[in-house]
Amino acid sequence: MTRLELRRTTTELTTSTIARTGTPPQPIDTVLVKTASRCNLNCTYCYVYNLGDDGWKSQPRRMSSEVLEAIIDQVGELSHRQNQAISVVLHGGEPLLLGFEGIQRLVEGLKSSLRQDAGLHIQTNAVLLSNRFIDLFASNDVGISISLDGTAEVHDRNRVDRHGRGSYERVTAAIARLLAHPSGCGLLTGLLAVVDPTSDPVEVYESLKATGAPSFDFLYRDGNYAHLPFGKARPESIEFGSWMVGLLEHYLADPTPPRIRVIDDIIRLILGGSGQKEGVGLNEYGILVIDTDGKITRNDTLKGAYSGGDRFVSEPSIVGGRLEEYLSSAEFVEYFDLQIPTSPICQSCPELGVCGGGMPAHRWSEEHGYANPTVFCADQKLVIAAMRSRLSAAMNGSSFNDALDRPVPV
Amino acid sequence: MITYETGEVSTADEGIDRTSKIESVAIQRMIEEVRSSDSIGTAANYNRTHNKHNR
Numbered sequence: 295m296t297r298l299e300l301r302r303t304t305t306e307l308t309t310s311t312i313a314r315t316g317t318p319p320q321p322i323d324t325v326l327v328k329t330a331s332r333c334n335l336n337c338t339y340c341y342v343y344n345l346g347d348d349g350w351k352s353q354p355r356r357m358s359s360e361v362l363e364a365i366i367d368q369v370g371e372l373s374h375r376q377n378q379a380i381s382v383v384l385h386g387g388e389p390l391l392l393g394f395e396g397i398q399r400l401v402e403g404l405k406s407s408l409r410q411d412a413g414l415h416i417q418t419n420a421v422l423l424s425n426r427f428i429d430l431f432a433s434n435d436v437g438i439s440i441s442l443d444g445t446a447e448v449h450d451r452n453r454v455d456r457h458g459r460g461s462y463e464r465v466t467a468a469i470a471r472l473l474a475h476p477s478g479c480g481l482l483t484g485l486l487a488v489v490d491p492t493s494d495p496v497e498v499y500e501s502l503k504a505t506g507a508p509s510f511d512f513l514y515r516d517g518n519y520a521h522l523p524f525g526k527a528r529p530e531s532i533e534f535g536s537w538m539v540g541l542l543e544h545y546l547a548d549p550t551p552p553r554i555r556v557i558d559d560i561i562r563l564i565l566g567g568s569g570q571k572e573g574v575g576l577n578e579y580g581i582l583v584i585d586t587d588g589k590i591t592r593n594d595t596l597k598g599a600y601s602g603g604d605r606f607v608s609e610p611s612i613v614g615g616r617l618e619e620y621l622s623s624a625e626f627v628e629y630f631d632l633q634i635p636t637s638p639i640c641q642s643c644p645e646l647g648v649c650g651g652g653m654p655a656h657r658w659s660e661e662h663g664y665a666n667p668t669v670f671c672a673d674q675k676l677v678i679a680a681m682r683s684r685l686s687a688a689m690n691g692s693s694f695n696d697a698l699d700r701p702v703p704v
Numbered sequence: 705m706i707t708y709e710t711g712e713v714s715t716a717d718e719g720i721d722r723t724s725k726i727e728s729v730a731i732q733r734m735i736e737e738v739r740s741s742d743s744i745g746t747a748a749n750y751n752r753t754h755n756k757h758n759r
Contacts, residue, residue: 323756341759381755415755439755486759513758546728558734567738572758579756595759653758688726697726698739 321378330391347597370407420468432477444498484509495541509553519659535673599658
């Protein structure tokens, strides 16, 4: 029985027993808290504002105290009731637009209510990252991830404010301010960059490394078969894959490399380990999103598939609701299963275990829904093949099992 | 063994290390991670907050 077949059987069993046991089908890994629905930047590629979904227009600008208290209470309770360590990520829009008092209440409240091994984290464009915020995050051990696309030229092509002005100088000044803080080095978890396939990957790598950040992650531009990602001419073209191969070659040759999460995950998966984040591999992740009005939604990246693609039909809310009961609902189980790649092309692909079929949002077509390979399938195949080749060459004829001191499977 | 903050490579405390001839630090540390059961505690702050969301 393949893993997918096993998962389907397990899902059927789980679904049939949920009503009886009330047991969540899968623990929650990550709770994304949309503290503010608006952003002080207007990045051209943003999946929240510029890919056709206009759900943000009907959201309050900031989370109310009622929603904040419900999150502190219910997410805290959830963290104690499940075995899996949980991560809470302040997200947006731009999360710091909630304002200092709101962020302080949320961070301090969660610090008290969450289980001790939980992670607190913020994903920010850093333009508003003042020393006051840094002090608050240092006091509460909040990891800070900052969006930065590379060199000033590359970053400012897309990451602009409402007046069309680039944000590079403001962002890099904030990174420098953070690293100058006595606790700053321990707070900066990394940089998050969106790939511009027309840029030079080596220049991007070196510019990110020059900031002193310990790790980077790279995202492809969002898109799908109905709306191709910017910079991708056809589904079978390899603009993003070629860029990533240039990046990985430079990374693998660097004697003092930082970490690149997505490449590390691919290496780990090829070697028989498991990935650590959605987008590659076949791990299924429990990602829960709480929107600014308190509504519980599906993974927000699904906005990029079609308008409202991130919404549950029943519109559950963290306010007055029972979060744990909702996590056992058929609607939530169905959302979890969306991660399973269902395309026949994926199911017969020898690289499925590494690729994982990509992000569900990138599989969408009007004809087949999510039952497609990722629109980046050709890119992924190129990257994985390049990585396999580099690994084999690096091991100089040794098998992966030799390198890993594993017995050869019989 | 690799000291991750500096990238310095040493095999002194590892006995026979079949990865020691691999020049790529990025590859060598991933081999070590997989060999040690996917430990993620390998670099300051790396993934310390368990965030699985890819944005």
